[in-house]
Amino acid sequence: MKKQALPLKIGFASVDITPPKGVPLSGTSTLRPNEGVLHRIYAKVMILEQEGKRHVIMGVDAVGVKSELIDRLQERTRKLNVVSIICNASHTHCAPDLYDGFYDNLDDLKVVGLKNNFQKQVENKLVRLIEEGCKQLKSGYLAFNNQEEARFSVNRRRFYKGEWQLMPNFKAKIDQRVSVISAYHENGALMGVTYSYTCHTTTYYSMNLVSGDFVSVASDRIESELKVPAVFLQGPCGDIRPAMLNPEKPEFFGKTTVRDVERVGEELALAVIKSLNSRTKKLKPQLSAISAYTHLPYQMEMSDEKIIRYQKFGLKKGEKHTLEILSTYKENWFKKMLSRSIKDRQKPFTMPIIGLKFSDDLTILALGHELGSGYATLIQKRFPQIRILTLGYTNAMVTYVMPAKVIREGGYEGDYSNYCCGLPAPFSEVSEAVILDKACQILDEFHKKR
Ligand SMILES: [Zn+2]
Secondary structure, three states, rough: OOOOOOOOOEEEEEEEOOOOOOOOOOOOOOOOOOOOOOOOOOEEEEEEEOOOOEEEHHEEEEEEEOOOHHHHHHHHHHHHOEEEEEEEOOOOOOOOOOOOOOOOOOOHHHHHHHHHHHHHHHHHHHHHHHHHHOOOOEEEEEEEEEEEEOOOOOEEEEEEOOEEEEEEEEEOOOOOOOEEEEEEOOOOOEEEEEEEEEEOOOOOOOOOOHHHHOOOOOOOHHHHOOOOOEEEEEEOOOOOOEEOHHHOOOOOOOOOHHHHHHHHHHHHHHHEEEEEEEOOOEOOOEEEEEEEEEEEEEEOOOOHHHHHHHHHOOOOOOOHHHHHHHHHHHHHOOOOOHOOOOHHHHHOOEEEEEEEEEEEEEEEEEOEEEEOOHHHHHHHOOOOOEEEEEEEEEEOOOOOOOOHHHHHHHHHHHHHHHHOOOOOEEEHHHHHHHHHHHHHHHHHHOOOOO
């Protein structure tokens, strides 16, 4: 017997989280002064309610969000019957840090105080945002479309002069589809959209101004054209960035301007608007959520003895440690490692995985950290019959998490970024299987044959 679609309610809300001057900007492995605002930044939410249970899908203009923030949001919104939270950071590099990434070596207590205060304010704003989204809940339906593309992204890992470097690699196959989940009132009028694309929000990030990068431009354009809220959700863009090339040496990335941010933002907005005009498939919602975790193993153990020996005498013959090439990070890393107990240093690395099943043929799988794009392909391959929208940068942020192939190759994302982000060692290649197992468990549970 065919199942009857259960009634669905949908609500949107948004809140301005533009920081005051003094709260530094983050995202470039350093903290930068905040000298003003190019684009105001926001947190936006789409809330779905079915059978009294509420699911929060939130997009935040931030480099990343820490897991403690999500725990507190969950705690503070339980009374609203919120059963799942996807809090996805756009990864803009022109916003303050919501995960304390680069504060380890900052001893300016005034700045640390400003940052802590800002984080507290954002937490309160996000609670109110969820409350407001719940107040806005109205009967409606959802549709999904991923037929349009935006062509400005490129794989940023290229094998050049004997190693994997941060260079445009047009030969690597990437997914440039724009995934749009559109929400409609029962009378067919558009209520709001969420749109997802996989690309580092780093079109123009070396400036000291607040901005959501291309997301600011795209969401602005969509909202003024369609007169409804637009929520951006970042895909697994750990190894994907905007293709801004050096005109003289196009094999390298080049300098950019605000105009470039506008150009790519417009392109993304047009893809979203176009996808709403084409045939979109109405979903038969059967919402269900699983919020899970898994733990990723490291390549090696870092004992005190090993760290001290390495700090004092360098490496033993035949030993490899890519930290050698990162002289600016090296001393900080030693300091950080030795200040932590062995137990703390070897604490398992937590990867959140949140599954939100929309319907029999669509599920969002949202993972934490700077996830490599290869995961979307690996997960989709296991479940070819279901459309899976894979997100990164959700509910936790510490470092890059790459598939086994990239870990094997090495370079920034697969190897030494993990040291820069304060981990004792890069991840083991086994971490790929660990993530896929958990993802498959969730998808099996959602889509098991009945
Ligand atoms: Zn990044």
